[in-house]
Amino acid sequence: MPWRGKSNECKEQDDDDEFGGASLKQAIEAGVDAAFGEVQALYRHLHQYPELPFQEHETAARLAAALEALGFEVTRGVGGTGVVALLRNGEGPTVLLRGDMDALPIEEQTGLDYASRVTAMGVDGKPVPVMHACGHDLHSSCAVGAGAVLAGLQARWRGTLMVVCQPAEEIFGGAGPCSTTAFIHASRGPTWCWASTTCRRWPVRSGISPAAPWRRPPPWA
Incomplete structure (x- = not known):
């Protein structure tokens, strides 16, 4: 499903405080509701068609197109x-906002209607099954979803939002180039970095880290 772009349901609402108040919370919730269907479709597509580290060509193309x-x-x-x-x-x-993209050489046995049946060449040159068993499909689709919500709320914040879709997290090879490019684009580097992880007890957990501890948090933090 092609991404439709920013939602009209996420426009600025009247409020005495430019960057806060109950209406901002309502606007965010409306934006989340509006984006949910497309984020879910993106997640399910990425889950069904996983790619191994440094082979995430189709995954990256889909995420890039959604962000554009x-x-x-x-x-x-x-x-x-x-x-x-x-x-x-x-x-x-x-x-x-950072999300990883790569999958693992594991055979999926979940029984989901969007389960992966993908195989790819492993490091030994032999075909292996591929599955998103570590939640990277969720991480990257949620990063795009957060971008969709914030893109629809530009009247409510100021600054630069950066979304990084990182390859090869499982083999520790993709973070360096992404970090270098992020710092180049952001001149002095990002002020705050936000990433997520997934586990059985908490479907999505997020963490925020200051890129430079002496800088002030963003106005919506």
Whole structure:
């Protein structure tokens, strides 16, 4: 399913406080509701068609296209298959949202109707089954979803939003090139970095880390 772009349901609502108040929370919730269907479809597609580390060509192309449709400036091929996307919205902090993309050489046995049946060449040159068994399909699709919500709320914040889709997390090869490109695009580097992880008890957990501890948090933190 092609990404339709920013939702009209995520426009600014009247409020005395430009960057806060109950209406901002309502606008975010409306944006999440509006984006949910497309984020879910993106997640299920990525889950059904996983790719091994540094082989994430179709995954990266789909994520890049979704971000471009939202108005991001997209750089492709970072570290081979990585994606770095920027949404510039005036002066302010740079916030980085990071999601990984690669899958594992595992056979899926979940029985889901969108389960992976993909095979690919492993490091030994032999075909192996491939599965998103570590949640990277969820991480990257949620990063795009967050980008969709914030793209629809540009009247409510200032700064630069950066979405990084990192390749090869499982073999520790994709973070370096993505970090270098992110710092180049953001001049002095991101102010805050946000990443997520997935586990059985908590479907999605997020963590925020200051790229430079002396800088102030973004206005919505």
